[in-house]
Amino acid sequence: MTVHIREMIVDDIPAVFHLGERLFTAEEVQNLHRTWDEYEVLTLFSTEREHCLVAEDEEETVVGFALGTTIEKRKSSWTYGYLLWLGVDPENQREGLAQRLFRQFKQRMAAAGARILMVDTQASNEEALEFFRKQGFDSQEKHVFLSLNIDDERRDLEDREAHRVGRQVGGRPRNGKR
Numbered sequence: 706m707t708v709h710i711r712e713m714i715v716d717d718i719p720a721v722f723h724l725g726e727r728l729f730t731a732e733e734v735q736n737l738h739r740t741w742d743e744y745e746v747l748t749l750f751s752t753e754r755e756h757c758l759v760a761e762d763e764e765e766t767v768v769g770f771a772l773g774t775t776i777e778k779r780k781s782s783w784t785y786g787y788l789l790w791l792g793v794d795p796e797n798q799r800e801g802l803a804q805r806l807f808r809q810f811k812q813r814m815a816a817a818g819a820r821i822l823m824v825d826t827q828a829s830n831e832e833a834l835e836f837f838r839k840q841g842f843d844s845q846e847k848h849v850f851l852s853l854n855i856d857d858e859r860r861d862l863e864d865r866e867a868h869r870v871g872r873q874v875g876g877r878p879r880n881g882k883r
């Protein structure tokens with residue numbers, strides 16, 4: 706099978722999003738699942754198109770993607786490249802596609818002036834960690850991801866807002882005049 710790597714185009718957005726949905730599942734990678742949505746794809750595509758790549762097979766099916774961004778620090782000449790999302794269709798894994806996507810991503814980042822590339826993933830995502838090590842990422846630092854459930858606060862705010870709107874509607878005379 707021939708697969709080629711190219712810059713993403715607008716028509717790829719649904720395919721990339723749906724492939725990501727299959728890959729970033731709550732069971733496998735909960736943190737990635739939480740932040741993967743259509744806006745993520747849309748935003749990266751509209752702001753960093755040159756750093757959004759897809760792997761496309763002979764039937765023009767998207768079988769992989771790499772999406773990233775550059776980070777420029779104010780008051781510093783350093784530019785970082787950040788590979789945010791990388792995925793390959795399970796049917797096409799271990800065929801070197803992520804490696805090809807990554808190589809092209811790296812070249813584009815170098816052309817954009819990046820000196821350091823960064824990636825992150827869940828500590829339990831062994832396959833991705835193995836992949837990144839193979840690409841030469843060696844200084845691995847532990848980064849703890851915490852989450853806090855603030856649903857009670859959200860519900861309180863909703864209740865207060867509903868109460869406030871109810872009072873306004875209830876307090877307004879029927880003919881709209883005060």
Ligand SMILES: CC(C)(COP(=O)(O)OP(=O)(O)OC[C@H]1O[C@@H](n2cnc3c(N)ncnc32)[C@H](O)[C@@H]1OP(=O)(O)O)[C@@H](O)C(=O)NCCC(=O)NCCS
Nearest residue numbers: 790791792793798799800801802803804832833835836839
């Ligand atoms: C991680 C991922 C992108 C790798 O894609 P891939 O196309 O299968 O990777 P490649 O074929 O280019 O692999 C290159 C090398 O990485 C390593 N590697 C890749 N997948 C591996 C796995 N499942 N187990 C161990 N090593 C692996 C191997 O060293 C491999 O070389 P080899 O096949 O010659 O041994 C793919 O498994 C995936 O989509 N996972 C789910 C999404 C995800 O977790 N993305 C990363 C975080 S955003």
